[in-house]
Amino acid sequence: xxxxxxxLQSKFVTVLGLSQxxxxxxxxNASLTKNLSLAxxxxxxxxxxxxxxxxxxxxxxxxxKIKVQSIAHLDLLVGLVADNKLDTTVRVExxxxxVLSQSVQGTSIDVNALEKYCGVNVVVTxxxxxKAVEEVIAKNKKELVEQRYRFNVGKILAEVRAKLPxxxxxxxxxxxxxxxxxxxxxxxxxxxxPL
Numbered sequence: 001x002x003x004x005x006x007x008l009q010s011k012f013v014t015v016l017g018l019s020q021x022x023x024x025x026x027x028x029n030a031s032l033t034k035n036l037s038l039a040x041x042x043x044x045x046x047x048x049x050x051x052x053x054x055x056x057x058x059x060x061x062x063x064x065k066i067k068v069q070s071i072a073h074l075d076l077l078v079g080l081v082a083d084n085k086l087d088t089t090v091r092v093e094x095x096x097x098x099v100l101s102q103s104v105q106g107t108s109i110d111v112n113a114l115e116k117y118c119g120v121n122v123v124v125t126x127x128x129x130x131k132a133v134e135e136v137i138a139k140n141k142k143e144l145v146e147q148r149y150r151f152n153v154g155k156i157l158a159e160v161r162a163k164l165p166x167x168x169x170x171x172x173x174x175x176x177x178x179x180x181x182x183x184x185x186x187x188x189x190x191x192x193x194p195l
Contacts, residue, residue, distance in 0.1 A: 008037060015040050017056045035063035035074065042075040048082035055081055062092050070099045073109055085120045090165060094118040119166040126171065132163045133175045137183065148184055149191040156180075 005027055012023035016036070027033055039059050043050065050056045058081045066074060077095055080086045086095050098117045102109050115121075136159045137144065144151050153176060160172050 008033065011040050012036065015043065015050065015056075016060060017050070018060070032064055035066060035071070036060070038071070038074050039063050039078045042078040043082060045075070046079050046082070048079065050082060055084065055087075058086065058089065058092055061089055062086075062096070065093070065096055067096070067100055070096065073099045073102075076109060076111070076114075080115075080120075085115060086118060088166075091118045091120070094165075122166045124164050124167040126175075128164060129160075129167050129171055129175050132160050132167075133172065133179050136160050136163070137176075137179050141183070144180065144183060149180075149187055150195075153180070 009020070009023045009027055012018045012026060013020060018026065026036065036059075039062070042048075043059075050059065059078060062077055062081060063074075066077070077086065077092075077099065080095065081092065086092050095114060095118045098114050099109060133156070136156050139159075140151070140156060156176055157172060160167070160176065161169075164172070
C-alpha cells in the first residue's frame with residue numbers, strides 16, 4: 001500500500017506535470033505541499049483538468065506565493081487559473097494581491113472586481129506595445145544615445161510593463177530590442193569592448 005507522501009508525489013506528477021525529482025523536493029516543503037494538495041482537491045472538486053502546460057506552472061506559482069490569510073480563496077483562484085482567466089504569473093500576482101486585500105477586510109470576494117483588477121480578457125495589441133515602447137524610448141533617448149548598448153534596458157522594460165501590465169513580456173522585449181536597434185544601429189567595437 002502506498003504511503004500518503006507517495007500518493008501525493010504521484011498526484012504532483014500526474015495532475016501538475018512535475019518531474020519526479022521536483023515532486024520529491026516539493027514534499028520537503030510542508031506549507032507548499034499542503035497548498036498544492038488543496039489545489040489538487042479543488043481541481044478534482046470542480047472537475048477541472050490542466051493541460052499540463054502553463055496552467056500547471058501557474059497553479060504551482062499560486063500555491064507557492066499565497067498567504068495564509070488568503071488560503072480560504074484558493075479554490076476560487078485555482079478555478080480561475082484552470083479556466084485560463086489567470087493565464088500569466090502577472091495576473092496570478094495581481095489576483096493574490098487583490099484577494100489578500102479583501103481577506104484582510106474579512107469580505108467575500110467579488111469575482112467580477114477580481115477579474116477586472118487582474119486584467120482578465122484584456123488584450124494588448126502590438127500597436128499599443130509599439131506606442132508604449134516608443135514613448136518610453138523617447139523619454140530615455142538622451143541617455144540611450146550617450147550610453148548606447150550599455151544602457152540598462154531593464155529600466156525601459158519596467159516602464160513599459162508599468163504602462164501595459166497585461167502585455168506579453170516577450171512581445172515587449174522584442175519591440176524594445178527592435179526600436180533600440182533602429183535608434184542606435186549595429187553595435188560598434190566600442191559597444192563590445194569591456195569596461
